[in-house]
Amino acid sequence: MNKTITLAQGNGGEENNELIKKVFYKAFKNEILERSEDAAVIGNLAMTTDSFTVSPLFFAGADIGKLAVCGTCNDLAMMGAVPKYLTCSVIIEEGFEVESLERIVESMRSELAINGAVVVSGDTKVVPKGSVDKIFINTTGLGEIVQAGISSNNVSEEDVILINRDIGCHGATIFAAREGMEMSSTLKSDCNSLYPQVKALMDAGVRITAMRDATRGGVAAVLNEWARQSNVCIEVEEEKIPVSDEVKGICEMLGFEATALANEGTFVLAIHKDSAAKALEILKGFEVCAMASRVGEVTQKYPQKVILKSPWGTSRFLETPNGELLPRIC
C-alpha cells in the first residue's frame, strides 16, 4: 500500500478494500464487522453509516441531501430492515449559501418521508474556507430487521441473480456534469430509496438470499464481493445486464464499463430459483424498474470469480474495478 492516501483508495474497488482491510479491520476487528454486510446486524436491528461528498452538489435526478438519506436507508433495506432512525451530521465550508443548505435539507426531509424514517440526532460543524468542498454530510441509520437471514455470505447454486433496473446512471450523470459535457439527453441519476421495492418483495414472500446496492464500484464490485464471500462462481450474460442507451453512449465516448459505474438506486439480488419469476414481476411493477432483468446464475465453475458471457459464445472474467475511474485515451 502507498505511504500516502490516493483517490484510488476511495473507489469502492480493490484499493479501497485493501485500505479497509489493512487499516480499519485490523484495528476494529470483531465478528459483526467482519461479516462485511451493507449494514451491521445486531439482534433484530440493522445499523449502518455513510458519509456523502459529491460534486456538483445538485445534479440531474437528485442532490447530496437525497443521496445522504437514500444511501443510508438503502443499506438498511438491503439487510431486510425497515429504516427507522437516522442521525445527520454536516460539515459546512465557510461561505456556503444558506439557500442551498435549505434546499439540501428539504430533499432529505422528503426522502425520509418515503422511507418512513426520522432524524433523531445531529451535529453541525463549520470549517474555514478550503477545509472541505462546500458540504459533507454523514448519516447513520438504525433499522428494524423484518426478514432475517439475508446475507452476502449465503449465495448458493440454488439462487439466480437479478438486477432491479438499468445500471450506471448515477456514475455517468456525475461524470458528465463534472466534466461539463453538454449533451441533449434524458440521462439522470438513479438516486432513489429502495425500501419500497424491498418491502414489496418481502410482502410477497419472495425468497431473498442476498441484496446489495451497487454504489461505488458498481455492479462489478457487488458480484465479485458475493463470489468471494459466498465462495461461488457467478455467471452473467452480458447482454442481459440492463444498460440505457444514454449510459452506453457515455461509456463508449469515455471508455468506461457500465458495470464499474456507481449507482444510488440500483441493487443486485440473489433470489432463490423458485421465487425469481415472482421477484421480477414485482420489480417491474415499479416505474423505474422497467428494465429489471434476470442476469445470471450461480455455479461452481470458477469459485470466487465472476464470468461474463457474450452472445457469441466467448467469456471473460469480470474483475473488481480498480484504480481511479479514468477515461481511455484512444
Place this chain on the structure above:
Amino acid sequence: MGLELKNLYDGFRDADTIKAYAKIIAADAQKLPHPINIMEVCGGHTHTIMKYGVLQLLPSNIHFVHGPGCPVCIMPKERIDHAYVLSMQENVILVTLGDMIKVPGSNGSLQDARAKGADVRFVYSPLDCLKIAQENPDKTVIFFAIGFETTTPMTAALLDTVIRQDVKNILLHVNHVTVPEPMRALISDEACIIDAFLGPSHVSVISGSKIYEEFPRDWHKPVVVSGFEPVDVMQSISMIVKQFIENRCELEVEYKRAVTREGNLKAQALNDKYFHNVDFRWRGLGDIPQSGMGLRSEYDRYNAEKIYDAILPKEEINDHKLCICGDILKGKASPPQCSIFGTACKPTSPVGSCMVSSEGACSAYYKYGNLV
C-alpha cells in the same frame, strides 16, 4: 431522427455476424500454408480482442502478438518524471489525458504528485486547457501531450489557438509518437515472428492508409486497416487469412467507412506546421529514429521541455530486470510467460509498461484473458 451514438456501433457487435465470421475464418484457416502471427499494433485493438473474447473464436493456427500501440505504455520513465517534476513546480497546473496520471515514474505517479498537493488534471480534449488557463490566469498550464497520430492534431489545434488568441499561460510538453516507425523497427529484428499487421483505423483517418504501403511492398507483410468493433476485427482477420491462402500480400482497408488513402489533409497540414519528426526512446523498445513528433524550434517559447530544461531529469531509466515488456511488445513473449505477471506486477501496482494502461497487453490479459 438524427444520428445517435449507438448508430456508430450497432450492427458492429452483432452476435450472428461475429459467429458467421468465426466460421469463415475457421474454414479458411484449414487452407493456411503455415500458422500465422498477426500483430495488432494498437492498444485499442488489444482491448477489443480481449474484451470481446476474439481469441476464443480463432482456430489454433492463428495467433496474435500484441503491439506497442498504447501511448501510455511506451512512455519512458524519465519522461513521466518530467511530468512529475513539472507538476510539483509552484503555480503550475499539469494537464494530461486519461490514464497517464496512473503511471508510476521513479518518484511516483502524477496521482501521487496530486496527493502531495500538485495540481494535476486530466482532460478529454487538449482544447479544455484553454478554459483551465482562462480560469487560472496567475498559473502556468502545462499540457503533457501524449498519443499517436490520432491525438497529435488536437495538440496542434491547441497550440494554434494559443497563438491566435495570444494565451500567455499555456505551455506544451510534447510526447507524440507515430505508428509506422516502431512497426519497421519490430520487423527489422531477426527474431520477429510477425506475419501480418492489423493497422488502427483511427490513425489512418488522420494519416491515410498510405502510411502502411511500404509493409507489403518492402517487407512482405500484409496490412489490413481495421475498425475497433468486434465485427471489424473479425472481418479484418478474415481478410488477412484470405491474403495468405490466395497468396496475396497487400494493404487493404476494412474500415472503409472513414479511411481514405490520403487521410485528413487539413489535420496533416496542422501537424506539419507545428511538429517535425524527432528521435524518441520507447519504453520496452528503446531508441527508434524519427519516431516522435517534436515541437518545431520556432515554437520554443511554448515548449515546456526547453523552458524548464534546467530542472528536468535527463538520465534514461530502464525497467526492472524481471520485466519482459520489451519482449511482449516485440511479440517474442506473451504476458502469462512473465515471471511477475499477476503477482508482483498487477494493474494496482504495475512494474512494467504493459500493465499500466487498460490498453496495455498485460493489463488486458490480467483483466480479461485469464479465462483462456
